[in-house]
Structure formats: C-alpha cells, structure tokens
Amino acid sequence: MGDRSVTIAIPVHNGANYLGEAIESALRQRHAETEIIVVDDGSDDDGETFAIASAFGDRIRYLHQSQSGVAVALNTALANASGRLFSWLSHDDLFEPGKTEIQVQILEAVNRDDVCLFSDLSWIDAAGRIMGEQRLDQTVLAHNPRLAFYEGLINGCTILTTRELLLRVGGFDARYPHTQDYRMWWRLAREANFVHVPRCLLRSRLHPDQGSHRSVALAENSAFWDDVLDETSVLEAALVDGSRERFLRRTGEFLRYRSPNRRVADRADQMARTSAAETSVSVVIDVGSDAVAARRAIASVEAQTRRPDEVILVGDHAILEALGPDGACTRRLRPTPERRLPARLRLGLLASRGDYVAFLISPDLFVPEKIAAQVARMSAQGCVFSHSSYRSGGEAVATGSFGGRVHPEILGDCYIEISTVMIQRVLFLSGLLFMNDDAPLASSWIEVAARHEVLGLEEPLSDIEAPWAQREAEPLLTWLRASAEYRHHTAPLHRLEMRLAGSLPSRRSGEGADDGASVTAQVPAGGTDAAA
C-alpha cells in the first residue's frame, strides 16, 4: 500500500452490540486507501461477534486471538497492518465519513514522521443519538502542546499517526489493559508532537456496558496518574504550567472534577502544598574584585531563612581561591578571566543545577527572607522570571511594583536590578538570557518581558550598593536603536532618551509615581502579595 494508506484497527471482545455499526462507519470513509482490521480478542459470545464481522466478507480483515486485552489486540493490528498510517476505532464508536481523509491531508502537508493527530469528538448515547461535543481550544493547545495529554483530552480513537512511530515508541504496553492508551500518549507527548484538528471526527458512545466504567479499570487509571505525578520532572511541569506547584494544582483539579480519581487528586493537592519547599535553588554570585565584600555577600546568602542548595561563585581565580571551596552551602567555583558581566553570569548559569536561580553581584546583599519569599511567589504563580524592590543608600526603591505584561513599556522604563532577579531554570534553557556578552543586562530583561509575564515583588529583598539600571541607560538606548526587533517602538525609546537627558526623575519611593512615565504597574495573574 502507498504512502497515504491507512489501517483502521478495531479491537473487540464480545462486541456484537455495536461492532457492525463501527465497521460500517470505517467502510464509509471517503479516503480510498483504507484497510480495516478487526482483531477479535477472544470473544466468547457463542460466535455472535464473529458472525457480525464475517458478514462483511473480504471488505475487512478479521484476526482472532485468545483474550489478552486491548493493548495486545492493538499490537496485533500494528504487527499485521499494511497501511503506512494507523488509526484505532473502538467497536462501540463511529468515525465521521471525512475523518481519515481530513487527517491524511493534514499529515501530508505537515510532512513529519513524528506527528500524531487527534481531534474533537461528539458524544452519543447507546442508541446513537448525539448528546454533546468535546471541542478543544486549538489556540491554547498550539501554544502548549503537552497540555492535551496532561488534561486527559486525547481520545485514542481520534488519532492518526504513522505506524512506524507507534512501533518506535514500543507499541501499546500490555501490562496495562485499561490505560495502555494513556501510557502511549504519555510517551508520544514526550517524544513526538500532538497536533489538534478542530473538527468532530469521532462519535464516542457512552453506555453502561463500557469497560472503562469497571472498578478494575478505575484502579489502573489511578495508578497511571500516580505515575504521572511522580515522574513529571520540575522542568516538564514548568513547560506545561509555569511551575511544578501550578502543574500539581491543575492536575489535582482535573482529577477531582473531570475524572473519578479522587484519591490521586488529594495526593496532587498535598504535593502542591509542599512543592515550593522541595524545589532546588542555586545562587550565582559574581564575586567582583573585593574578597571582603564577596565574603559579606556570600554570608547574606548563607544566612537565608531558606538556604539555597548551592552557590556558584564566578570571578577572578585569585578571589575565588581566597574565598575557598567550603562554606555553609555547597560551593561550586567557576574561575574566569572574563570581565563582561553577561558572560560571567552565563558561566554561573551553566554551572547551576537548581530549579530556581537567583543572582547576586558583590557587594550587594540579600535580606534573610529573600529566597523563601521569592521562590514561594514564583512557584504559586507559575512565573519564570521575577524581581523585587530593593534598598540602596538607606532608601527603599519601589521597582517591584513593575510587573505583569510590561512589554513594550519596559523598553523605556527598565529598572530591574540584577541582584533582585530570580529565574526558573526553564527560562535559562529557552536561550533568552545573557546571549550577547556586550549587551547591557537590561537587554535580557527585555527579551524575557517580550515573551513572558514579569513578577514584581514589592517588598525590598536585596541591598544594592550601586544600581545597574541607571548606569546601563545609555548602552541600553544604543542597543535598542540597533535592534531590528525593538527600534520601531518609538514612544518608549523616546521616553528613555528623555530620561537620559534628565527630563524624567528617577523611580524612587517618596517621589510618587506621577513622573509622566507610562510604566504599567500591573498586578500579575494570581493577585498581589498573598501567596497561593
């Protein structure tokens, strides 16, 4: 069979009630190159299922096996299929006539061998009457491809993919007769690409004889979601929901209200409550040129109410040697002759292992509750980037009110200080930070703000001796003017020019916010200072 050939596998066990209708719906597919394989999984209904299948003669292929479960039946179909593409139809469901044709067109156009299509569906009752539809938000799924799996939105009978992909990920796991499909989608979500087709291409029947209602199936389903909670890494969770805590809360909510897994929902909620405390934190410290000041900076980190898992000391070899490899926190030394701060910070990031990474430039200091407060807020709100207000020269500087969707305002009003910044590791891996050694630090904050929400914490969490933002205003303007992406934002650039020219006052507390700058002090999603 050719490249457009499709095998529709129909596994069945004692399915005489609806098998005929299912086969007819498969035969009605408009797509020409379609083969239908019925795998009889040891039906013992006095030959009724066999009789139904036989009535279709050579229009279908009929395979029989001793009762081994749906996974084995699907694997049998996979092994015997002659189509390049593979789809699966439950014996009690129906395909819409255009299902295969539409999905083949999309797969051909996308032209990737690691794509698995799935679609919307309608629900039908035992008599075949349509009771409702499941329609998913294609835009949301396009921006967050793994969400479809983690929300249990993938119905296996809507899929179409290459047979080779399913075999490559190991086929359906026969150890799990009731969740073999979910486990397959889990593997595919990690190793391939799920693409949503916004059409109801399947009619999924709800009826009391369904296997999925039985208690054994429910127990296996619970075990599956237990595994998902345990085996989804902090990084994967952050990719889906912004943080592990938000991932666990959303999963708990889904399990509680849209599945029968109450026990696992409770467990997810419990895990969410402790996840912030359990995540790992690194602090990258640029030790500067003064070992004494560096010791004070390190001491402020080691005195944290929530001590980090490690500190990465970056800087001159002699200074690092003077500071030594031992301390209250695990130290990793990264000596470098590099003078440019972005390069040093990047070196520190490469060496860090923490899920959350904070930055400290000697001689700046952290207040004792900085790490605990900032991690808790970021975890609760699923933010990948945060900064805070700080104290400098005895005064509080309220830069922490600058938060939310701050692009493009940030181009003209960037007061984010490096020693107040904390990121999630996922942000570093996205390649937005410190990619240009000669660019001002603010360029990294702008790149982040253009793509993510910024969390601002209003309480001063750092003591900063010499703020960077003011020093960087002129190089920032030069960088912005040279940037093809940002130079057309004339209004904020003009504001920056005016600020440089001294027309606008600096942003300090006590001087009021009415400085003519249209800085958006938006409250990020999730509310103000109250942690979730």
Place this chain on the structure above:
Amino acid sequence: MPLHDLLQRLRIALTGSPPEDEAASVPMVPAAEYDASQALLTDAQRQLAVTEAEYNTTRTLLIETQRRLAVADQRIAILGSSNRTAARAIRQFLQDREQLVAEREAVEVRLSIAVGERSIAIADQQRTMILNDQLLSTLRDHEDARQHLEEENQRLRRRLTERTASVAVEADDGERSAAV
C-alpha cells in the same frame, strides 16, 4: 303542465280553424278556448321567462366558472414556474452549501496545518530544552569531576613539594652534622 304539451296545445290552439271574427278577420276562438290558451300562453311565457332566467344564470355561472378556471390555470402556470424556480434555487442552494462545506473543510485543514506547525515548533523547542538540560547536567558533572581532580592534583603537588623540601632540609642537616 309540461312545457311540451303546453306548446302543443298552444300550437293546436294557434293552428286550429277557429271561426273568424267578421269584423277583425281574426279567426274566432271560443271564449273558453281563448281564456285557456291565454292562460297557457301566460304560463308558457312565465315558464319561458323562468327558463331564460335559469339559462342566463347558468350561462353567467358558466362564464364565471370559465373565468375562474382560466385564473386557476394562470395561477397553476405561475406556480409551476415558481416551483421550477424554487427547485432551481434549492438545487443551487444545496450546491452552494456543498461548496461552502468543502471550502470550510479546506480552510479548517489549512488552519490545522498552520496551527499544527506552530505547535510542532514549540514542542520541538521544549524537547530541545529538556535535552540541553540533560547535556548540561552531564557537562556539570564532568566539570565538577575535573575541578575535583585539579584540586586533588594541587594538593598532591603541594604535599610533594613539602616532602621534597623537608627531605632537602634533612639532607642539609645531615651534611652539616657530618662536616662538624
């Protein structure tokens, strides 16, 4: 009395040879006969009038019916034409609908392709990030191992230097003692 008989009697009465009136040269009809025939005549005239009225009524009805039939025929002709128009319109509508459905499907397919490609790009990026993280973890382990080895080397070098120095000092002391 039936009209026919009446007319017959009237004809006999009219064509008989009645005695003529010498003064008027009008055939003389006996008075009774005359009265009877007058009565017949009146009756006949009355019936004729009735018949004529009925005839006129019937004729009017016929004309009206013919007119109505003509109108009905016209209406049927109009309806027939409208039906054909309607049937054409319905056929056209169904064709247009089929075309729109096909176009909608094509648009949905194109949209799915565009959105799908974006989704694939994001998924690819996420997988790359996860792989990079694993790679970085390996690199960090190697770097830590390398640093550890370097520190160990330095420590050993220091110990060797110290031992060499102490051996040299012992040798000097021995020579001095021997010299003394």
